[in-house]
Amino acid sequence: MIKIKQQIAAVVGDYIKGLQAEFNEDISALLEYPSDSSLGDIALPCFRFSRALRQAPPKIAADIKAAIDGKLDGVKEIAVAGGYLNFFLNESYFNEVLKGIAATENFGSSKVGEGKVVCIDFSSPNIAKRFHVGHLGTTAIGGCLKNLHEFCGYETVGINYLGDWGTQFGKLIVAYKKWSSEERINERGIEELVDIYVRFSAESEKDDNLNDEARAAFAKLESMDEEYLAIWQKFKEISLREYMKTYELLGVKFDSFNGESFYNDKMQRVIDELRAKGLLIVDDGASIVDLSEYKMPPAIILKKDGATLYATRDIAAAIWRKENYNFHKCLYVTSAGQSLHFAQYFKVVELMGYAWAGDLVHIPYGTMSVGGEKLASRTGNVILLDDLFGEAIAKAEKIIEEKNTELKDKRKTAEAVGVGAIVFNALSNSRIKDTNFVWEDALSFDGNTGPYVQYTYARTSSVLRKAVGERKGFDGYEPLKEEVALVKAVSEFPTKVLAALKDYEPSVIARYALDLCAAFNLFYHNINILKSEGAALEFRLCLTAQTREVLGKALDLLGMKRTEEI
Ligand code: ARG
Secondary structure, three states, rough: OOOHHHHEEEEHHHHHHHHHHOOOOOOOOOEEOOOOHHHHHHHOOOOOHHHHHHOOHHHHHHHHHHHHHOOOEEEEEEEEEOOOOEEEEEEEHHHHHHHHHHOOOOOOOOOOOOOOEEEEOOOOOOOOOOOOOOHEEEHHHHHHHHHHHOOOOOOEEEEEOOOOOOHHHHHHHHOOOOOHOOOHHHHHHHHHHHHHHHHHHHHHHHHHHHHHHHHHHHHHHOOOOOOHHHHHHHHHHHHHHHHHHHHHOOOOOOOOOOHHHHHHHHHHHHHHHHOOOOOOOEOOEEEEEEHHOOOOEEEEEEEOOEEEOOOHHHHHHHHHEEEHOOOOOEEEEEEEEHHHHHHHHHHHHHOOOOHHHEEEEEEEEOOEEEEOEEEEEOOOOOHHHHHHHHHHHHHHHHHHHHOOOOOOOOOHHHHHHHHHHHHHHHHHHOOOOOEOOHHHHHHOOOOOOHHHHHHHHHHHHHHHHOOOOOOOOOOOOOOOOHHHHHHHHHHHHHHHHHHHHHHOHOOOOOOEEHHHHHHHHHHHHHHHOOOOOHHHHHHHHHHHHHHHHHHHHHHHHHOOOOOOOO
16 A cells, blocks of 8 residues: 555656656645545545645546546556545555555554654552552553553653652551551552541541641651651552552553652752752742743742752652653653643743753643542542453453363453453543543443453454464465555554654554454455455465454554453
8 A cells, every 4th residue: 555655646747747846745644534434545645735736636536636647556546536636546466465564564564763762651559559440541652652652662661659758647657556567468459558547637626736747747858757658668568569550450550659758869960950040039938930931820939947848849840851861752641631731841841941851751641530520539539440340350250150161270361351442442532631630431331332352353363263274375366345444554553653643642453443443344244254265265365364353453553451252
């Protein structure tokens, strides 16, 4: 497909340049694949040429047709439809396309990122809190973006920037010393930490001394008091132990767990630098960077009492990452609710004179609500990821139990399908769209869902398992329309990968996987692959194998498991 596009672009380009020497637009970028194949296999909208040629698009289309008809190999017919020029390709052409795909090593991947490092800051939960559906977006999107970048040749650094520093840990230490113990947190895990934190909040409302104690405790922690550090370390350990189980289920890996605390001793330098560059001003006791010129509220760097903030740590972290990873881009995947924070601190980094400030990219996603209401741990309006996975896996297990009694590792497949359903659900909408969590949708295995993709993948595997004998070539075979449609769908993979990468948009891959499944299932239902013979059989098996490859890679990119059998 790619080759014929270039041919068309070259011939059309020559024709237009013959009339208008200055014309230098990239015609291959204008070519489209009509979704309705009765409109041709490739279409060229001629509207963009009307200014240069001073003519109406339908007339231009007709003139181009007259000029290039018969000049293109593999093109059966060219038709004019309004301002469009539609190209119909020879069926045998798709035979060649399939061969080309099968001969391409790691089809779909690219080298666009070679030699470049991309840091991806994602998931990054605040420790001592339970992992809930609100964290699913950043974890699934970040994981997918990491896979996508690697697939395109980048070196990636997955960073889990744990929220492990701040005044709340002073509170937690006070609460721990008063009402808990090492045994209790060992036994109850994060649950215990959440409980004592809630208790602290309630009691500190009645007794303000507790807040003073908490402030003092955090100050002690900041000054690296050994006892306090050990307690805090324990909180971290307990939290991570639980998070790791979730990451394992999701198949998400990080290269660094340097969280906010890691930058504790790296902020002074930033503060000194800001001051030296004349950016810090004192406002009502706090040190801020004025951003009014950029129509943003000031970035607060130091509070009245000298305490540092989220932004202070993020600035220090960006500088540290640039110095240590020399990133080409540093991506931050968080909910859109943090957009202002990122815009402010990116601006501060720019004002500090760092040219690479433009390489810091916030990747926001829509907020999630549950039952139409804001997620809030405090009021209990949250769904814990443990519970969600539990339900999904149990449901998958039940269905598998009913359907496929022979399957060997039922639990493993149920896990792949249950988690796959949830991940796919989280990635299939445009990233920025707000979502409302609905149990039935997240657990749905029918229609356009993750399990449908996994099931189709298993179907391709099953066909190939049943095909015995040695594989031969399929020269001269002329594909049927379902086959042409499937070859086209498979051939779109590289374009989709690059589009998803460019817009940091996993949903492009999720939707593509659905389209590919639809094309495969139509082919599978209308044509009896295994009963065919000769070149037809060979072509069909090759097409099934290439579909399986691409579908498998799409699942990998989305962070879902491949299921050979369901
Ligand atoms: N811990 C933060 C939260 O849970 C997310 C951190 C995002 N990354 C960053 N570098 N600020 O909201």
